Amino acid sequence: MSNASGPGRPAASEGTEASSFDTRKHTPVQRLQHFLHGNPAAVPMIVVVVSVVVFAATIGPKFYSAFTLTLILQQVAITGIVSAGQTLIILTAGIDLSVGSIMVLSSVVMGQFAMHYGVPGFVAVIAGLAAGGLCGLINGLLVSLVKLPPFIVTLGTWSIFGAITFIYSGNETVRSQDIDQTAPILHFFGNSFRIGHAVFTYGVILMVALSALLWFALNKTAWGRHVYAVGDDKNAAMLAGIRTGRVLVSVYVVTGLICGLAGWALIGRIGSVSPQAGQLENINAITAVVIGGTSLFGGRGSILGTLFGALIVGVFSLGLRLLGTDPQWTQLTVGALIIIAVATDQWIRKVSA
Amino acid sequence: MSNASGPGRPAASEGTEASSFDTRKHTPVQRLQHFLHGNPAAVPMIVVVVSVVVFAATIGPKFYSAFTLTLILQQVAITGIVSAGQTLIILTAGIDLSVGSIMVLSSVVMGQFAMHYGVPGFVAVIAGLAAGGLCGLINGLLVSLVKLPPFIVTLGTWSIFGAITFIYSGNETVRSQDIDQTAPILHFFGNSFRIGHAVFTYGVILMVALSALLWFALNKTAWGRHVYAVGDDKNAAMLAGIRTGRVLVSVYVVTGLICGLAGWALIGRIGSVSPQAGQLENINAITAVVIGGTSLFGGRGSILGTLFGALIVGVFSLGLRLLGTDPQWTQLTVGALIIIAVATDQWIRKVSA
Amino acid sequence: MDSEGFGMNTTTQPILSARALTKNYGRVTALDNTDFDLYPGEVLAVIGDNGAGKSTLIKAISGAVVPDSGEIRLNGQPVQFVSPMQARDAGIETVYQTLALSPALSIADNMFLGREIRRKGVLGKLFRMLDRQAMEKFAREKLSDLGLLTIQNIGQAVETLSGGQRQGVAVARAAAFAAKVIIMDEPTAALGVKESGRVLDLIRDVKARGLPIVLISHNMPHVFEVADRIHIHRLGRRIAVVDPKTISPSDAVAIMTGAKAPPEEGLAA
């Protein structure tokens, strides 16, 4: 009666004869593939480890030092945070092209409130986060109430939020020194602590904590199950009694808030508030999610995969820079990397299906 | 026995009783909706006409002149050509983020061949078109053989082709005057003729002719039917005996060639060969296709819709400029326009289903 | 038809009834002023040609589509469901023709979709953490109670199950949670002979527990095996209600396809 080893075997294998189907020997390779199939974040994790090892062997201690490795973490923190939000959206079979615009808009709101409206720093932060949440709400309502394709909605709001940022800020960059004097809380995520040579900014902690929190929410709460269900088959989820509209709106709002957090962390990272920042953050985030093994068709993927996906890009960017590669060649390599990562993932899934 | 007016009515309406289902009166509004539903390109066409009328009424003769209206055609020609290719891809349920890169790469190849390899102009053109086709072939093989999602493939090749363009050209701009001396054929599509005050460049003619040709191919040839079938339901198309792989590859190659043509037309429009041009052409093209009413899920849409979609963006951009709107506000308006256009389209389809 | 006579000529009151339901999809009339009645404890079969509007009827009753007009009553009280959630909360469980399962989620997750059990204490209250163990235990019990399947791993994804096993999960979910009514849309369409038999057994089990059941099916032998009354649907409306003990399957089919006029006393059965 054991069909534990053949989960795909349907009703017919329930009888005693089923055993005859399960006696095929599994080679170690097959077992590895099976493991990889069961753990979607495993492939990107392995790629991270392998690439660190390869770069360390090639470049030596300059790369393989606590300082450099934690530097990579700092460099991917913003993208890591934004792509955590992007993962939620893509899990619902959506896509959000406006994440970068929301992030910058939030940071600009924080800067303007703190510098020009004379409110305390934490009020400015709350205003910025609220702006992010509001942008997410607009996206979410257009997607769930007006039922427009997310690609279109966020293609539109990408322009709109971007334009609002420029108009609202008057293209003004707020200087780091001024922030330090008026509202140092805006720099919170830029502060760091050291453990030996390793340097961790609070932005890095935020990225890791946020990923852990979302992992918990996605896997251990009803909301998380609903997010997967909506992305998997929206109509089935609706018929099964899930309020799909609410789930969608909540996902876009949460992502908006996460982008707001990213905007706050961005101020910490670059010091100043610049309306010009983050113009490619949407592409970076989608790249991280995709390399992390989340399906653009929704319902399949993991937040940890995304974290490793962002790290892969970070490791490659820094590694190639330290190797002295030309920026154009780095761009070429990252392009090839995206394709190779997804092809590998696909191959593993196929063989271990 | 007439169920002509109720195509959605299934088997049960075959009998004589069916008539009882068809006696509902149809108001003029309903009839209009039905017409719009049957003609997917009608909505964007109407939007073009209405917006021209509104702008003409607001701005006056500065806008509503043969010269200005043909100027809009010139301005949208490049995007119109590229989005004709993009339409093909989106009809197969794909998306091509690399179209802009392919276009620029092709134009750079033409420039380099003509200026540095001393080959005759038409050979340079052929080399450029071949480069475009080759890029399309690479995309097509990755999509159809390796079976990677088109979004990922072209996200990767977007970077790759872009990097190759810069590496290959060494960022060198070829000046218009030098082209005129060495290979004037590269400027072919920049030439124009007048009819009264209306000015038509050959680039505009190319856009219109290409759209007409693709309209014919999509609607009047087996290949076109296969493109729709593959986008509609790839598996069904395969089982019905269509070589879906070949169809997909052919679509990507044709789109590559069209991007090559766009690269040629680009030289005519801007005079010089510049590796920096066309960086947002992929977004422009997707926008035009989407506003033109083609579904991102494949199988539904039309090349004429895309043509009107490109025109809508062109009309709005120029109209808003003439109204004296700031560039920022133009960006905001175009973003809103995308959302409104698609929402309208959706609404019409829903009510007239 | 008599859109007023909610009491009809039966002594008991219907548990679930509808009057004059209409639903148009654009120019297609899926429901055309139709009535519906389900009495306590009975198995009501709904039969009709392809496209007659059977699925739309039960979707309207279960909140999955909102009718354009008409009235629905549960235990005599007018109700208006605008989402499947509301019908479910009112005790009506439905097995849809399309099953409504999420392929990538586990069997237990699917059984509890939208009514998950949370952990006791702060983990559940504050962190809203799921009680996986309790859910899996319950799911396993329900599945084996019904004797429907012998699934080893209740945590495996539904997409790894065969069509029959999936149907089993959907049926078990409805049977486990239904408080008032179970509706099944073609629960045996994709099933083999053995699997179909099990679903019919389940229907008898549920009936024995006192719950009324609505069964939509094209399979006349199945219908005549379990139904107490048969609602015949044609061109978007109920044209007759017949008693399977007094009508032959071929006559029922003849009425359904329009080859034969519905009996005079059709609606009184």
Place this chain on the structure above:
Amino acid sequence: MDSEGFGMNTTTQPILSARALTKNYGRVTALDNTDFDLYPGEVLAVIGDNGAGKSTLIKAISGAVVPDSGEIRLNGQPVQFVSPMQARDAGIETVYQTLALSPALSIADNMFLGREIRRKGVLGKLFRMLDRQAMEKFAREKLSDLGLLTIQNIGQAVETLSGGQRQGVAVARAAAFAAKVIIMDEPTAALGVKESGRVLDLIRDVKARGLPIVLISHNMPHVFEVADRIHIHRLGRRIAVVDPKTISPSDAVAIMTGAKAPPEEGLAA
């Protein structure tokens, strides 16, 4: 089983046969070293539980999946189809369980998918222009020849048809173009009583034209109504071939579900 005996103990040669076909999907064995034989002019029914591998078997025969191992012969000649196109070109037409229609295309377009008629002359040769008129005329003829449907507008999109009408288009397509063999996978699963009857009539028509037919169905009455021989599939392989005239439906089901051992002379029927 006898993977060598291609001649078997019948005097006529099978028109289509397979030996030792195996197909694995990852860890699932869909076909397990199975055989298959179809003789000229016969209606062969294939029955089996859900997931027994029936659809996979006919997909292997029709080029829609490539078996991992095994041999297929058409008229005694080994063939290897790697795409449905090739099987079609060899005269084998298939109605898939999923119908394989393109919803957005018209009925005529669907019927000619992959074998469109081109215009005469330069328009067709050079511009490869379709001859819509000829295609629509042919499609209308075929559909009414078969008496299957009364569709007014042959240019309407398949998505506007009901399930039964769609099935009709798929069946008509296969019947119109088949030169050697027609395979039908559950052609009546989603159909009402009347529509099912028409498909069974069509099967008899086609048989009368001398073409052999493979019919996969869960519906025993249908199977016993039209089949000349019944291939019983279980756990990925053919376990018996029985004669519907000498076996009762319940015995066939018992063999199929494993409740009864296959007859000794099972394969000789």
Place this chain on the structure above:
Amino acid sequence: KDVSACLITKTDTNPYFVTMKKGAEQTAKKLGVDLKTYAGKYDGDNQTQVDDIETCIADGVNGILITASDTKAIVPAVEKARKAGILVVALDTTLQPTNAADVTFATDNFEAGKLIGEWAKKRLGNKKAHIAFLDLAVSQPSVGVQRDQGFMQGFGIDIKDKNKWGDETDPRIVGHDVTGGAEDGGRKAMENLLQKDPSTNLVYAINEPAAAGAYQALKAVGLQDQATIVAIDGGCPGVKNVQEGIIGATSQQYPLLMASKGIEAVKTYVETGKKPQNSPGLDFVNTGVNLVTDHPVKGVKSIDTKEGLKRCWG
């Protein structure tokens, strides 16, 4: 002792920065300096430049040469590098504040704009000006703003807020449009503004590629003789265009010079600990701007195109 340095440019697609990179590489080779090059992904991409600076710190270089995309926003990262003992050399554009960098080899972009503004004013004489502004991007990166506002000041337009364009009310302004600093954007922007005012007779272009695009638009309607185009950069294709009368005048900058001086400064600093002297009266080393034109006007110093071609880049 081994000397190593980083060069971080705004982008590596604009020929201006490509030239700068080439210049730096040549000098580095000559002086035996180990040089790695980095770049942002678009004009205004501050984030990547921050990443690049950090990488250079991790790499343990002696000096960083940077053309900052956002001259204010980059400052904290620069401070970090200086704290790590690295000599930071700002090239092309001064940081805000200028002394955030150890050394600056720059052209004053505002000054460059002012030169063409003054030239245009004199060149136009008494004719009523209709000026079209072809700017860089909607996001108004600082280089674009400085050039634009410099031009206005040189021309005698009240610039209001010096830190943004578009707030001016002078009736001579036809309008602003953005070009992305490339030919296709230049052509479209010119067409749009010509439509707004067909009597446009003066065109300010952010750089020479945009100017080339604008010329195509003017030529297409036969207005190339009505309108004078001025630009900034001084690349060889641009100077040739001045020579042929396509562009009236351009402010030439010297990226090669900046780059080689930057490398030299790093080398000297490592060997002797000395930093170069600032230009008199300035808080940076001015590598100079020259107005290149074949139509000199009184009171504005300029060089002709022959001289310009000798000193051009790219």
